[in-house]
Amino acid sequence: MEQQSEQQAQGATGPEVELMKEYASATVLSTAANFIIERGEAFTHTYRTYVRVREQGELELRFWFSNAVDSTWDKGAVAKGSQPGGDWLIEAAYVADGGTAKDGGVAPGTQVPVTFDGNSTRLVRPGERFWSDPVKIDLPSGHDLAFTWTIASGSGRSVPYNTEQMLVTAYDAPGKHADEESGDTFSLSENKLVMPAWIGYKKTVSRRMVFFGDSITQGVRTRKDGYDYWVARIADGLGTDYGVWNIGSGWARAYDAATNGPWLHKAKQGDQVLIALGVNDIDIGERTAEQLLGDLTEIISILKRHNLAVDIILFTVPPFNFTAEREKVWRTVNDVIRNSPPAGVSRVFDIASVLSVPAPEEHRIRPEFMSPGNDPHPNGLAGKAVAEAFLSWYK
Known part of the structure; x- marks a missing residue:
């Protein structure tokens, strides 16, 4: 368990954080x-x-x-x-x-x-x-x-x-x-x-944002060199006064982060952390709703113990065309995130509502947002829709 000092309770400090106050993330490309x-x-x-x-x-x-x-x-x-x-x-x-x-x-x-x-x-x-x-x-x-x-x-x-x-x-x-x-x-x-x-460049920014998620955050299946995934478009919309570090990672899941390892260490460097996890936990991880919500709660708790001042935005779990038991888990988790998110969450951004088809099929992603080959990874058009919705909501 991470040891909390008085210094940590007041805010994140240390050589890595101090350097990242002098330098901002130079690119929205994830190299996780x-x-x-x-x-x-x-x-x-x-x-x-x-x-x-x-x-x-x-x-x-x-x-x-x-x-x-x-x-x-x-x-x-x-x-x-x-x-x-x-x-x-x-x-x-x-x-x-x-x-x-x-x-x-x-x-x-x-x-x-x-x-x-x-x-x-x-x-x-x-x-x-x-x-x-x-x-x-x-x-x-x-x-x-x-x-x-x-x-x-x-x-x-x-x-x-x-x-x-x-x-x-x-x-x-x-x-x-x-x-x-x-x-x-x-x-x-x-x-x-x-x-x-x-990759950092020397620049003072008003906010250091860390986008913490899986391949959907990373931008997988969008155009090579296109930078049309939603994190890139959000960064463009906010402008360079906001530092944006994308640490989305393909196949990643919340229980990887909840172990408080090197990946979560990266997230700790932000003064605002935006968490978009859950698809792989439900899918290949076969986690129950209780397990996934427990992992998200643990991640948020660790971030808050490290720095009480950190601002945490939690995303709903994007639709990924789940069926049967996985659909039930997806619905349960998103219902909890929308209505009673874990302690420490400042706000919830409902990415699922942007990407989903209308009820009662809202567990499915809109066909025009799917990548080629009926792949439910959001494409560049979806990135545009998510970024526009996020920027309107965020500002």
Whole structure:
């Protein structure tokens, strides 16, 4: 159980929080880790990712790393929530002007090294959290930030990462290629986003918002590089005076968070936490209504013990075309959230009412909001509808 100090009771403090007061989340892309690299032999590999940042121009960036799996993937055969990563080495890391082409290369002459306590390499230990040094870059309007790094590890489990449909364009290549401007040695990445846990830029914001959910929060099934999922659209609507950190994670469930591990640690860095969990608890987790509500209550209790001043917004569970017993659980949980949410919740946003077909079929998502292949993950049109409803409600 987390120990509560007088300092914590008055508000969240500490080096991570203090730095995140100086730096705001630079992107709405979630880089939450739900999988882990596991290989039978040693490897060296380079990853290059193109990210739309919330502001361009002269930026001071800083990167934060968490060497742990945040949430369970599928049934946990490979990766479970709070599982520490292994030992691995950052051999080199760079930021650059990624331009607009997303072709594997970067703008010539724009690569800037990312260092760690003045060093270009960093040995990473299991479960470790750490920061990069500040790095400055001038990014032209409308251009992507390119982050490139080379990672080396021995055999076994090593680097946590996010596996899902790619929401941004990324490339990778075997070997050490982080310093290369050309994309000739790289191939398009598939279902493998290997990134720092947080990208920050030096900026004071009026509110640090953390969107804490599963693949629906992450934006899975929306267009690659489209940023048309609802968290991205909400961020655009609020403007850059609001810091928005998306830690949505595919397959995630509330009972992952209720263990008070690395994933919930990220949520603690916000002064407003927006919780949108429950679909996977009901589905693959097969939790009862009582279990799910108990996990949500525990999450909120931990956040409040950490920082009494934190503002918590709880979302209803989105419709996911549940049937039979799962539909009953979905209805019970949402009835409780709407009418008697757990203590500590400031307000409830009814995302289900935005996405659902009319009663009595409200457990089903509106057909026009479904992703291709009758997938109940909300598409970009749904993201627009949710964002518009949220912004009207929030303001």
